[in-house]
Amino acid sequence: MLKPSKLGYAELTVRDLEGMTHYYSEILGFTLMEEDEQGRRYFSSGLDHHNIILTPVNESNLLSMGFQLAKDVSLIDAQKELNKLGVPSELKTDAQPGISEFLELQDPDGFNVHLYTEIEMPAPRFKEKGIIPNKLGHLALASTNPIKTAEFYKDVLGFYYTDKIDERANFLTCNTDHHVLNVSNLGKRLGQSNLYHIAFELRDASHQYQAMDILARNNIKVLWGPNRHTAGHNIAAYHHDPDGNLVELFIDMDQLIPGLGYFDPRPWHEDFPMLPRYWDDNSQWGTKFEETLLDYASKKFEKVSNKN
Incomplete structure (x- = not known):
C-alpha cells in the first residue's frame, strides 16, 4: 500500500x-x-x-x-x-x-x-524575523462527506486514525505526528468543501508566547487559545490570516509509536497507555471561548456573502 x-x-x-x-x-x-x-x-x-x-x-x-x-x-x-x-x-x-x-x-x-518522492532542498534556513515555525504541521479539511474522505486517506494512502471528536473531526496520520490531516464536517455545514484550518508547529511554550506577541504587534487577534486540545494534546492558538483562513500555531503534539499503537506517554495524558479514542470535546482544560473553532473558520464565508 x-x-x-x-x-x-x-x-x-x-x-x-x-x-x-x-x-x-x-x-x-x-x-x-x-x-x-x-x-x-x-x-x-x-x-x-x-x-x-x-x-x-x-x-x-x-x-x-x-x-x-x-x-x-x-x-x-x-x-x-x-x-x-x-x-x-x-x-x-x-x-x-x-x-x-x-x-x-x-x-x-x-x-x-x-x-x-523528491523535492529540491535549497535550504534557505530559518529566518531571524517573524514567528518562524518548525514546519507545516497539519491541514484540517472542511469536508462535505468527512467519513468518506477519511476512509479514502486510510484505504488509498495508508493513513490511520488516531482520534475522533463527535462527528466534527477525524484525525489521521501517515507518520508519528498525532495528525497530519483533520477531516471535519465543516463542509457539510457550509455546503461546500474548503479549508478548515492550516497549522504550524512551534518549538516550545516560550516560542508560542513570542508568536502571540508578534501577532499582537501586527494587530492580529488571537481568537481561541492558547489551550490544550484533547485529541493530540497539542497546546494551540488560532488566528485569521489576511484571507480569512483560520491558522493554528501549536506545540506539544502527541507522538504515535506506530508499531505499538499508542502515544508516547506524557504527564497530561488521561489514559496510560494513551490509545486512539473518541472524545466529546476539543478542550482538555475545559476552557470555554466566545465561539467555536468551526464558527471562527466560517467567518470568511460570511464576509464573502456580505460583499455579494
Missing part, C-alpha cells in the same frame, strides 16, 4: 495575494523562493524548496496538498497501484518548481493530492 512519509506543502488559492505574501514572509517568517509565470508564489520554511504555495484567484481555498513518499518508491508503480484501487491519477512532469514529477489525484472532496 502507498504510504506518504510527510506532509510537504499546501497550495492555497488567495484573494489578497499581497496581503498573504506579507503575512507569510514578514509575520510567519517564511522565505519567498520564487514566483512563476502564472503568478504563484513559493515559500520555504527553511529546507525544502517550498512548503506553501500562494495561487492568485478570486477565491480563498485549499487547492492542493503535497505528500512526500519514500525515495525508493516508483511513481509509475504507485500509479499502477492507484489504478488497481480504481483511483485515477496523472503523472505530471515539471509542473512545479523544485519538483520534477508528481502524481496528481483528487480526494472525494475535490482537493488535489500530489504524491512525490
Whole structure:
C-alpha cells in the first residue's frame, strides 16, 4: 500500500495575494523562493524548496496538498497501484518548481493530492524575523462527506486514525505526528468543501508566547487559545490570516509509536497507555471561548456573502 512519509506543502488559492505574501514572509517568517509565470508564489520554511504555495484567484481555498513518499518508491508503480484501487491519477512532469514529477489525484472532496518522492532542498534556513515555525504541521479539511474522505486517506494512502471528536473531526496520520490531516464536517455545514484550518508547529511554550506577541504587534487577534486540545494534546492558538483562513500555531503534539499503537506517554495524558479514542470535546482544560473553532473558520464565508 502507498504510504506518504510527510506532509510537504499546501497550495492555497488567495484573494489578497499581497496581503498573504506579507503575512507569510514578514509575520510567519517564511522565505519567498520564487514566483512563476502564472503568478504563484513559493515559500520555504527553511529546507525544502517550498512548503506553501500562494495561487492568485478570486477565491480563498485549499487547492492542493503535497505528500512526500519514500525515495525508493516508483511513481509509475504507485500509479499502477492507484489504478488497481480504481483511483485515477496523472503523472505530471515539471509542473512545479523544485519538483520534477508528481502524481496528481483528487480526494472525494475535490482537493488535489500530489504524491512525490523528491523535492529540491535549497535550504534557505530559518529566518531571524517573524514567528518562524518548525514546519507545516497539519491541514484540517472542511469536508462535505468527512467519513468518506477519511476512509479514502486510510484505504488509498495508508493513513490511520488516531482520534475522533463527535462527528466534527477525524484525525489521521501517515507518520508519528498525532495528525497530519483533520477531516471535519465543516463542509457539510457550509455546503461546500474548503479549508478548515492550516497549522504550524512551534518549538516550545516560550516560542508560542513570542508568536502571540508578534501577532499582537501586527494587530492580529488571537481568537481561541492558547489551550490544550484533547485529541493530540497539542497546546494551540488560532488566528485569521489576511484571507480569512483560520491558522493554528501549536506545540506539544502527541507522538504515535506506530508499531505499538499508542502515544508516547506524557504527564497530561488521561489514559496510560494513551490509545486512539473518541472524545466529546476539543478542550482538555475545559476552557470555554466566545465561539467555536468551526464558527471562527466560517467567518470568511460570511464576509464573502456580505460583499455579494
